[in-house]
Amino acid sequence: MSSPRIAALSVACARSFTFALAAVIAGMMCAPEIATAQTSSMFSNLANPAIGMNALFSGLAAHNLNQPYGMQFDEAEISLISVVDPYWTFTSNIVFTPDGVDPEEVWVRSIKIPSIQLKLGKIRGTFGKHGLLHTHAFPFIQAPIVMSNTIGGEGFKDPGLEASWLTPLPWFSELTGGVYQAVGPDDEHPLDLGSSRHDNVPYLGHFKNQFDLGGETTLELGQSFLQGRGSDGHRHAAWGADATVRNVPATSSNRHGWILQSEYLQKGSFVGGSYDREQDGGYASFQYRLSQIWWAGIRGEQARKSFTDFVVDGAGDPVAAKVNRASANIAWMPSEFSFIRFEYSHAKADAGIHPTDDRIAVQMSYTIGYHPAHAY
Amino acid sequence: MKSLIRFMFVSMVVLTSGAAPAFADLKIATSLTDLASVAQLVGGKHVTAQSLCRGYEDPHFVPAKPSLMKAIQHADVFVSTGLELDAGWLPLVLPGSRNPKIQPGAKGFVDASEGIDVLEKPSGTVSRAEGDVHPLGNPHYYADPKALEVVADHLADVFSRLDPPNAADYAANAKAFDQKMEASLAKWSQQMGPYKGAPVVTYHKNFVYFAERFGLKQFGTVEPKPGIPPNPRYLSDLADRMKTEGVKLVLYQPYYNADPCNQLAKRAGGVAVKIATEVGGVAGTDDVFSKFDVLVSSVAGALSGKSGGQQ
Numbered sequence: 259m260s261s262p263r264i265a266a267l268s269v270a271c272a273r274s275f276t277f278a279l280a281a282v283i284a285g286m287m288c289a290p291e292i293a294t295a296q297t298s299s300m301f302s303n304l305a306n307p308a309i310g311m312n313a314l315f316s317g318l319a320a321h322n323l324n325q326p327y328g329m330q331f332d333e334a335e336i337s338l339i340s341v342v343d344p345y346w347t348f349t350s351n352i353v354f355t356p357d358g359v360d361p362e363e364v365w366v367r368s369i370k371i372p373s374i375q376l377k378l379g380k381i382r383g384t385f386g387k388h389g390l391l392h393t394h395a396f397p398f399i400q401a402p403i404v405m406s407n408t409i410g411g412e413g414f415k416d417p418g419l420e421a422s423w424l425t426p427l428p429w430f431s432e433l434t435g436g437v438y439q440a441v442g443p444d445d446e447h448p449l450d451l452g453s454s455r456h457d458n459v460p461y462l463g464h465f466k467n468q469f470d471l472g473g474e475t476t477l478e479l480g481q482s483f484l485q486g487r488g489s490d491g492h493r494h495a496a497w498g499a500d501a502t503v504r505n506v507p508a509t510s511s512n513r514h515g516w517i518l519q520s521e522y523l524q525k526g527s528f529v530g531g532s533y534d535r536e537q538d539g540g541y542a543s544f545q546y547r548l549s550q551i552w553w554a555g556i557r558g559e560q561a562r563k564s565f566t567d568f569v570v571d572g573a574g575d576p577v578a579a580k581v582n583r584a585s586a587n588i589a590w591m592p593s594e595f596s597f598i599r600f601e602y603s604h605a606k607a608d609a610g611i612h613p614t615d616d617r618i619a620v621q622m623s624y625t626i627g628y629h630p631a632h633a634y
Numbered sequence: 635m636k637s638l639i640r641f642m643f644v645s646m647v648v649l650t651s652g653a654a655p656a657f658a659d660l661k662i663a664t665s666l667t668d669l670a671s672v673a674q675l676v677g678g679k680h681v682t683a684q685s686l687c688r689g690y691e692d693p694h695f696v697p698a699k700p701s702l703m704k705a706i707q708h709a710d711v712f713v714s715t716g717l718e719l720d721a722g723w724l725p726l727v728l729p730g731s732r733n734p735k736i737q738p739g740a741k742g743f744v745d746a747s748e749g750i751d752v753l754e755k756p757s758g759t760v761s762r763a764e765g766d767v768h769p770l771g772n773p774h775y776y777a778d779p780k781a782l783e784v785v786a787d788h789l790a791d792v793f794s795r796l797d798p799p800n801a802a803d804y805a806a807n808a809k810a811f812d813q814k815m816e817a818s819l820a821k822w823s824q825q826m827g828p829y830k831g832a833p834v835v836t837y838h839k840n841f842v843y844f845a846e847r848f849g850l851k852q853f854g855t856v857e858p859k860p861g862i863p864p865n866p867r868y869l870s871d872l873a874d875r876m877k878t879e880g881v882k883l884v885l886y887q888p889y890y891n892a893d894p895c896n897q898l899a900k901r902a903g904g905v906a907v908k909i910a911t912e913v914g915g916v917a918g919t920d921d922v923f924s925k926f927d928v929l930v931s932s933v934a935g936a937l938s939g940k941s942g943g944q945q
């Protein structure tokens with residue numbers, strides 16, 4: 259590109275940027291709103307933030323795992339939520355586990371920009387469906403195997419900036435874009451986005467549409483894409499698609515209902531000009547609310563070229579395999595603030611020294627203080 | 635320099651458009667159907683009001699569907715029930731709307747409980763050992779006709795601030811609302827007059843404002859504690875107490891489980907009656923006035939023994 263063209267483009271970009279900046283700043287500074295805005299919160303009228311804590315305990319009996327049967331402490335999550343000022347709200351979830359303390363989420367959210375919501379900080383990236391859930395909100399005790407082989411067992415959680423736009427379409431249609439810190443692979447980051455090159459800015463796109471099918475049933479469709487450059491110099495990417503049909507009867511919204519959900523995720527890399535699919539898989543689950551205090555669910559899943567705890571070689575080292583797993587659980591929720599649930603799963607793998615795996619798990623969850631409602 | 639001028643011009647245009655109040659057709663969204671009904675009656679032809687919760691839905695447990703966020707994306711005013719009745723779902727729906735006009739603290743966010751004489755404000759320690767209690771007091775004030783007069787006056791003030799050219803209409807509508815409510819209240823009080831002191835059992839403690847207004851006695855609740863479903867032992871004990879005290883009437887809203895109510899009434903030798911404390915809860919309750927017409931007729935009819943109400 260010639261220099262004059264670059265210069266012209268730079269000027270055009272500068273003008274567009276100036277225009278956009280002016281519009282955003284002006285939009286945020288709606289004078290009458292500011293004049294009366296207060297730092298009041300719907301969570302608390304006090305100066306202190308709304309505080310809550312959730313604790314998770316579990317027990318696992320898995321013959322193939324080299325660990326004793328019995329109970330264990332999983333995590334305690336403390337949440338602090340409040341309004342920062344007339345422009346931002348603040349959310350933090352600090353997780354304490356036997357391995358240490360993790361500032362899992364610490365972010366602010368804009369409240370003054372029409373139709374657009376900004377999230378800034380250490381956020382749970384808007385990728386997929388299961389990846390948006392906190393551990394105690396997982397529908398099954400064990401996350402789908404594909405999660406820890408693609409974007410992370412508890413989703414994609416990195417520092418970044420996300421903007422989500424509620425489009426003018428007549429139904430709920432949300433388009434989200436985000437950029438994140440470059441983070442290399444580790445236990446929580448199966449996707450290598452850790453290149454130190456200056457042009458490496460991992461980015462995400464998410465498109466979600468939700469339709470009301472009558473007054474009680476909804477259909478939600480989502481597509482997600484995440485890409486960045488890895489520490490090996492190659493581009494790495496993950497993409498996913500999800501579909502959820504949910505029914506909540508209007509006259510028994512806290513006693514009955516069901517959720518039919520499926521999701522597919524894939525991770526791959528671009529090497530030598532071609533795309534190499536690495537791990538992929540998906541699940542389909544059905545949850546049914548039997549009464550105000552009982553839930554039951556079943557799930558089938560498959561993960562390919564994937565690693566999971568019972569698939570090991572003779573030396574005990576993990577090996578990749580195609581794994582099929584079926585799970586069933588039942589949960590007792592005597593109130594909104596506690597539950598105990600039991601889960602059985604049966605899995606088959608085409609590699610490793612354990613061709614099958616059967617296990618029973620139990621999990622208990624307790625919540626005190628303020629706890630924000632879970633997303634629909 | 636040109637960029638600076640363009641920046642200032644764009645800012646002024648957007649600021650000006652943002653500063654201009656919406657003169658025509660305020661779009662009102664509410665948590666509850668009763669609040670939408672009051673808003674529509676006070677706003678008249680200048681507003682359109684819709685409720686996110688339907689009258690036959692439990693206002694504690696409204697599913698925070700994304701479509702609700704979409705429904706209020708362009709609302710000018712959001713009227714919350716307040717007292718944390720909608721705290722289980724509104725904190726998701728409001729931010730999800732990306733509508734800065736109706737976020738808490740903005741001019742368009744209204745807590746309808748302001749000015750209400752709140753009943754059952756906890757005086758001691760508030761603990762979830764007592765169930766899912768409302769720490770700010772009982773939020774079901776919309777079962778009291780007088781409380782809705784307070785809401786009407788409050789909304790007239792809000793609408794007048796947001797839409798000054800029509801302030802006189804809002805004030806006149808609110809005054810007419812209050813006058814009609816007072817006249818209706820006299821009629822309803824006459825209907826309920828013979829039953830002062832009559833004991834009733836309700837599923838949840840969402841009838842206390844009505845009971846207080848018309849002199850009924852809240853004998854007990856079908857749920858042992860707020861949000862906790864009854865077990866057979868509790869129902870058996872409650873039925874025995876009802877028999878002993880001669881309590882014959884069990885009231886429940888359409889969103890509660892009718893089975894334990896009917897079992898309880900049967901064991902106590904009484905009757906269980908489905909009632910609507912929210913507009914749209916049962917047929918014929920299209921606004922707050924018809925709601926109370928039907929509610930008073932149902933309760934009075936059931937207490938008289940001549941009518942089983944709307945079972």
